[in-house]
Amino acid sequence: MSATSGAVWGRAEQQDFRSRVRGTLLGTAVGDALGGPVDGLTLEEIRAAHGPEGLVDLGYGYGRRGTVTHHTQLTLFTVDGLIRAQVRRDTGAWHPPTDLHRAYLRWAATQRDWGPDERRKEDGWLAREEWLYARREPTRALLLGLGDERMGTLESPKNPDDMGPEAVARSAPFGLLVGWEPQLVVQLAVECSAQTHGHPTACLSAGAYAVIVHGLARGQSLDGSVQQALALLAARPGHQPVSDALQHALGAVRQGMPSPGRVEELTGDGAADGMLAAAVYCALVGEDVRHGLSLAVNQAGPSAVAGALTGGLLGALHGETALPPAWVAELEGRQTILELADDFAMEMTQGPALHSPVGASPGWLARYPR
Structure with missing residues (x-):
C-alpha cells in the first residue's frame, strides 16, 4: 500500500495511521515540553530543584507549564512542508527538499517577525499561528543555516562541521x-539535515531516526526498526559513528536497571548520534511512556532534545492514547498540533480526493498553497 500512489486505505488502517501520526507529533512536543525547563542542568541540579526522583511532571518554562521549544516548532514546519510537497506534485514539480526548505524559511521568519503577515496568503495557515512566533532559544546553526535563501545540499551543505542534534529532532515526520520505501525516507531526512547541519554524523543520525519512526508507524517493533536502520546505514559512507551509537544503545538495554548514568553515557557530548542512541535506549527500556520520557530528561545532556526524540518514538510505537493525558492537556499549541496531524493523515491517505491535476478543494489549497 502506498500513501503517495492513491492506493485505497481501509477505515481501520486510516484510524491506526492517524493515531500514530498524532502520537508522533504530540509525543515529540510532550517530551520537548518536559525536558525544556531542565535543559542544560546537571542531574544534581535537577534533583535539587525537583526532588530526589528528579523531574517527573511538567515544569515551568517560558512562564507556564507545557511550553515547547524550537524542536517542536521545526517539527511542525516539517509536516507543513511535506503536505505542501504532496500538493505541489500536481503541478509537475516534485522536489520535496525544496518544499521543506521553504517551510523551514517560514519558520525562520517566525524567529524574526513580531507576528504573522496576513497579506502573505502563500504562507498557508501554519505560518499564521501566532503562538509559533515565540523565540525559544534556537541554536546558531539553525539561524545561520536558514539565514539566507540558499538551500544547503549534500554537495554543498550548510554548517558542514556541525554535529548538533537539532536536525534529528525535527525529522520524525x-x-x-x-x-x-525506507531508503527514500532516509535519503530525504539526510538531504534536509544538510540545510542546517551538514556533518555526516548529523545527517545520518537524522536519516536513522526517520527510518526508525517509519518502521514504528508501519507497525514494526522498536528493536526491528533499529535493526532495519542499521542495515540501511551500512551502505552509506561515514555511517560508523551512528551505527556504533545505535549498537551501544541496544547493548545498554541488557546491562541491568535503567539509570541516569547509563543515559548520560549514551548522550556523550550531546551530538546527534549520542542523542539518537539515548532516545532509542529510553524508548526500549521505559516501562511506559511517562517512565521513558522521565528517564530521557533526567540527565545532564540536552534534555529537551532527548525528550522530543524519545517522545516521537514512543508516540509512533503506541499511538496518541498511550501519552499521559494530563501532560497532553497542558501542552502549548495542542490544538494546532492535532489539526496539523489530522491534515497530514488525511493528505497521506486521501490526497487524490483533496487535489489532483484536474481539480482541487479550494479550502485545502488555501491551507496548503501550491
Missing part, C-alpha cells in the same frame, strides 16, 4: 511517509 519523514518517518510518517509510510507509503515510501
Whole structure:
C-alpha cells in the first residue's frame, strides 16, 4: 500500500495511521515540553530543584507549564512542508527538499517577525499561528543555516562541521511517509539535515531516526526498526559513528536497571548520534511512556532534545492514547498540533480526493498553497 500512489486505505488502517501520526507529533512536543525547563542542568541540579526522583511532571518554562521549544516548532514546519510537497506534485514539480526548505524559511521568519503577515496568503495557515512566533532559544546553526535563501545540499551543505542534534529532532515526520520505501525516507531526512547541519554524523543520525519512526508507524517493533536502520546505514559512507551509537544503545538495554548514568553515557557530548542512541535506549527500556520520557530528561545532556526524540518514538510505537493525558492537556499549541496531524493523515491517505491535476478543494489549497 502506498500513501503517495492513491492506493485505497481501509477505515481501520486510516484510524491506526492517524493515531500514530498524532502520537508522533504530540509525543515529540510532550517530551520537548518536559525536558525544556531542565535543559542544560546537571542531574544534581535537577534533583535539587525537583526532588530526589528528579523531574517527573511538567515544569515551568517560558512562564507556564507545557511550553515547547524550537524542536517542536521545526517539527511542525516539517509536516507543513511535506503536505505542501504532496500538493505541489500536481503541478509537475516534485522536489520535496525544496518544499521543506521553504517551510523551514517560514519558520525562520517566525524567529524574526513580531507576528504573522496576513497579506502573505502563500504562507498557508501554519505560518499564521501566532503562538509559533515565540523565540525559544534556537541554536546558531539553525539561524545561520536558514539565514539566507540558499538551500544547503549534500554537495554543498550548510554548517558542514556541525554535529548538533537539532536536525534529528525535527525529522520524525519523514518517518510518517509510510507509503515510501525506507531508503527514500532516509535519503530525504539526510538531504534536509544538510540545510542546517551538514556533518555526516548529523545527517545520518537524522536519516536513522526517520527510518526508525517509519518502521514504528508501519507497525514494526522498536528493536526491528533499529535493526532495519542499521542495515540501511551500512551502505552509506561515514555511517560508523551512528551505527556504533545505535549498537551501544541496544547493548545498554541488557546491562541491568535503567539509570541516569547509563543515559548520560549514551548522550556523550550531546551530538546527534549520542542523542539518537539515548532516545532509542529510553524508548526500549521505559516501562511506559511517562517512565521513558522521565528517564530521557533526567540527565545532564540536552534534555529537551532527548525528550522530543524519545517522545516521537514512543508516540509512533503506541499511538496518541498511550501519552499521559494530563501532560497532553497542558501542552502549548495542542490544538494546532492535532489539526496539523489530522491534515497530514488525511493528505497521506486521501490526497487524490483533496487535489489532483484536474481539480482541487479550494479550502485545502488555501491551507496548503501550491
